Amino acid sequence: MTPPPDNGQSKRNRRDEAREKARLAREAAARKKRRNRVFAIGGSIVAAVVVVGLVIWGISANIQPAGPGPKNMASDGLLLQGNAKTGAITATKTDPIKAGGKPTATDDSKLTKTVNITVYLDYQCPYCDEFETTNASQIKTWLKSGAVTYEIHPIAILDASSLGNKYSTRAANAAACVANYEPNEFLAVNTAFFANQPQEQTNGRTDAQIIKTVQKAGATSSKIPSCITSQKFKSWVGDATNRALDDKLPNSSVSKVTGTPTVIVNGKQYSGSLTSAADFKSFVTSQASS
Structure with a gap:
């Protein structure tokens, strides 16, 4: 016959076992909590490092190192003059703006025998196209006569209108390449850019298409294509654009560019029709006699 259990001893054993299980469970829970805390801290550090890295990358990607501007555009623009005897149109030669330097305004005190027309334009701007297409022929005639x-x-304010292609900046850079290597072909290239202007909210033209336009217009220097594809003067385009948007426009009463085209004749802004050559001619004539 099996003897009855010793109830007192069994109860103590069960209590001791229960206590031991509870202790082990508490220790296991504590170890798990410590592991989770370590992983959480480690994950936070890794996430923070990733975020900081992305921020640094983003900043670095958007900072363009200052570079020199193109030759013959010391004023941020290219000045064209004509010879009444030969009919030749030539660019005024200047040194480039040094890296991090400031432009030098055209000295209009030396241009007292001519009417001086200045235009700030964006090659993606449809209104610039209207002005240039309407007035290109008569401006060229005036230039040839020396009048x-x-x-x-060239500035770039409409990059967002070419579906990520940044045509405004790339076209302005291409114009700067022409100014640097074949400045006397600048007017023809300027006209060609508007004759081949892409519509807004479409893909801007490719580098190959820009190069073809430039070459067909007469700027055939072998150095221009690589200047265009490398965007050699991209940082200058950005600087020149910011100056036009933020600063008073030299040799004028205009406080800054608020839209394109901004057309100035002998220091006064033209606000007439962009599609009437007669209106613009009348304004130019009035400034010549004032």
């Missing part, structure tokens, strides 16, 4: 000077300032 006017024409200073063209």
